[in-house]
Amino acid sequence: MGQAVRGADRVMQELHREMIPARAPWSRVINKGETLRIIDTHGQQAVDFLCYNAHDFDERYHEPNTIKKAGHILLSVGDVLYSDRANPLFTITADTFGGHDTIGGCCSEPSNRMLYGVPNTGCRENFLAALKPHGLGWRDIVPNVNWFMTVPVGAAGDAAIALGSSKPGDHVDIRAEMDVLAVISNCPQVLNPCNNFDPTAIEVVVFG
Template sequence: MSTLVQPTVDLDLVVPPGDGALITVPAGGVLRIVDLEGNQAVDTLLYDAHDTANRYSAFDTVREQAAVYLTTGSRLLSGRLDELAVITDDTCGRHDTVGGACAQESNVIRYGEHTRHQHACRETFLAYGAPAGIGQRDLGHNINFFMNVPVDSDGGLKFDDGVSAPGRYVELTASRDLLVLISNCPQLNNPCNGWNPTPVRLLGRWSA
């Protein structure tokens, strides 16, 4: 059950498609990410606000919980197995953490040379992470909130149409002071954004 009450929020920010944000969330703070129009992938990285080398690890999160998808109750772990945050409310039901973030280089490999200059999540991460000293070496596998990446019995995966809908949201409760780095995905070449990237809303409450 959500504990975030909108009239008392400390953060209320709409992020256009292709844009991003770097949010400082104190320990115990709650961050809600709202899929305003449905089927919009929100690429997200988490860092210990006091030590950015202590950052989200998709590998450790999946291994320690024996679950390839994220939803309510998922503990988001660092490579040191520190708990960075917990998903405490989720009206979508399933989120990806194996598909990775789009980049200009991967776009070319997957979709062709004509996509080389299309904006991608990696560029957004670098632009918004720079003020916190987050550079290329600090970008690992991310969470793709609201993104549908089915994994088959042979370990193969594909980007599929989303399972979200307008107004659905996911909430994170920070287990320590966090930097949350977000790219509202601009991808046009697969159905992760329903072929039409749309804005998302960030709501935060930092104290009870």
């Protein structure tokens, strides 16, 4: 067992700790009541995130339900990630960054070609690699959360991905409200400023 830390309302015991290399995919089932901490170890690193009911993959993260319930598009402490069946998947219990993106979606080889003329591997390809062992694929990738990334929206509705502004060691804690398959793409993007054009490693910790 790892170290114990105090969560929002109780002492939590460390169950698992792992570094996710720059540009890499990752997945793990987070059991109900456990907390997943995502740490931006170097700063300015976007982390694309999807999640699914671990016992019924047809139920998965739903951007519109999450935004409508929160009443805003940038997530922080107290906000809940809702499923397409309007059930809570994760609750944000701690956050040193504040204002995580819900509308930018994930980059991909096709979108990089469309936007930048270069078919670089993106987060969609990482998601596909992480989902394959669970029997999931292209049709199971939905608009995702982007931790440590912001997409400011102007009064006229204009929007653009902002330069990564998270600091080394910034983290977000999310508590599982059911058994959840959590899926991460440690974003490989170098063609827009979400990673300050320099993807870096992150760390994940699971507390129970």
